[in-house]
Amino acid sequence: MMKPRLAVHKFTSCDGCQLAILNMGEELLTLADLVDIVHFAEAGPVEPEAQVDIAIVEGSVSTPDELERIKRVRENSNCLITIGACATTGGIQALRNHQDSSQWVSDIYPQAQFIQSLNTSTAIREHVRVDFELWGCPVNSRQVKAMLRSLLFGVSPIDEKSSLCLECKRQQNPCVVVTKQEPCMGPLTRTGCGALCPHFGKACFACYGPSETVNSHSLVKRYQGFGVSKEDMIRRFNHIQNNAAAYKESVINIARNFDE
């Protein structure tokens, strides 16, 4: 039987999510036995226009070239999976979407006319149909392996979208909200990381994006009681997953209702 063909494409990103594959250790060699890796520039093979069964996309759309390129990736792939915050919500660089970013470009680059960049950084879903999304900044090897295994078995990958609190409780970490009055984003953040921050006694900063039911109104009220300022609260939503719909909505609500 022919092995399924896999491509890994990079758009605007830090390259960190591709490391979920490159950091697999010996399992990387197993993966190379299970699938035919036809395009994965970081690992070697380069054939960006190849027809594949599975295309993994890292990074957001932030340049005119990427607008065109993502369409071709879609045409060439049976199944398109996004990995990480950039591909799934636009990433941290989507912070430019709320600003006049052409001004930003000229603040950084003395000759801004040489820089080809859109005014926005957007999720892959906003441009083409996406078959499955893996959330996280960054995604980890466990998530990528589970997703690929499911696809190889011919079943849909499981969408892990419950709140981080469940995982945190299973690990028996002391709750940082209860014990330290820290404004932890865990209740509004989807699971997947392994509750790393609370394990170190640190408040979650929502790098995995919104969980399935986001009740920011109640949580923000509670944190207001801890003395967290309006600006601080807004920054916590307007962070790595700033372009996720549930967080954007939360920012608008905090801006309107915080002082009441």
Add this chain to the structure above:
Amino acid sequence: MNKRELEIKVPVLARVEGEGSLELLIEGEELREAKLSIFEPPRLFEKFLEGRHYTEVPDLVARICGICPVAYQMSAVHALEGLFDTRISEWIRAMRRVYYCGEWIESHALHIHLLALPDFLGYQSAPEMAKDHPLAVKRGLRIQALGNDLIKLFGGRSVNPVGAEVGGFSGAPTKKEVNTLYSRLDQCIDESAELLEWLLTFSLPESNQDFPGVSLRHEYEYPMNEGRLASSDGLNIPVDAFENHFVERQVPHSTAFQCYRDDKAYLVGPLARCVLNSQHLNKQVKTILDAAKLKLNVGNSYHSLIARAMEILHAASEAKDLLRNYVKPNTTREKIITKAGVAIAATEAPRGTLWHRYEIDADGLVCKARIVPPTSQNQARIEADLRHALTTLGLYRPEEELRFQAEQIIRNYDPCISCATHFLDLRVNRQ
């Protein structure tokens, strides 16, 4: 007239990633132009750091680079602690070195095995190479995994780790967690030594170009988080004088700035570090190098392969020394008293000196940020090296050979992982 015009394209060059191309213009026997173009989509990090609280900076800057987030965190926390006059404990200082050792080991092992070795041994990728050299590739992946696990001890994960804070660490691993990892370090040290000895048997091309190497230098240790900026041609300045000597220029063919020191191209990274700090290298590293009778030369970028393996062995040995009598402390971070002003620091990222500068207001918010990464510092050097190497090889050579040589030269600098793309699309126009 025998005029040959060459355009070599590197469509997936990274960090400085995204799109890059190399343009060569050859007229007769002369290489008229060698431009390495870099089209990393700009992410405008310096701008969205503005208005952020200093406590958010380590988690934000980690996201500039997935391969060396620890370096970004370390330059940031040292800059801010310098401004706030924070005195960190010996434990924090030592464990930050362990954390950084993890990143050097992981990044160098990844570069050697997944990016560089396929060039030297004639394969397209590491999985392909693993079919003929299974033990060497698996050994490399084990070393890489240990580096990642050292980062995880203090950061929870090796990409965008979460434990580093201004003032110290959010938490500390238990003695038991440290012991589990500690017991693997002996094997890692042995395997790193084998790796270094093996690479030293390779016959590396000769090259002797005249240009300086730059790195931090420290009085009594191999430089990571502290020290002065030194160069192989006599520079010796404090890191906050960086802007008096180093200038970044924008060139039309790149979204990465090119950095020059007193108008000269220079080299940062493991090779420059090894040469400038050889007296502080681990003894075993020196013994192996002496036995092979190789004299490291900043002017030969192929030696960077050896320098990376040397630093893996050094870092694994140092991590073992620092974790030997590990005790989990009562506090893992110092109290911070904020202050307005300018915060500057440089640390040694796997790819070289990473310089940060922040302006902080009285509320602890960032007003302005400037970050000079290693790859922008090496870019002018890469172009000069390409020019030299291709001319030495002979510009009359077949395109395929010129292309391979150009790719290998670029990879010697490990510009950033996707930079080291394994193909160049060569176009030749003959006139």
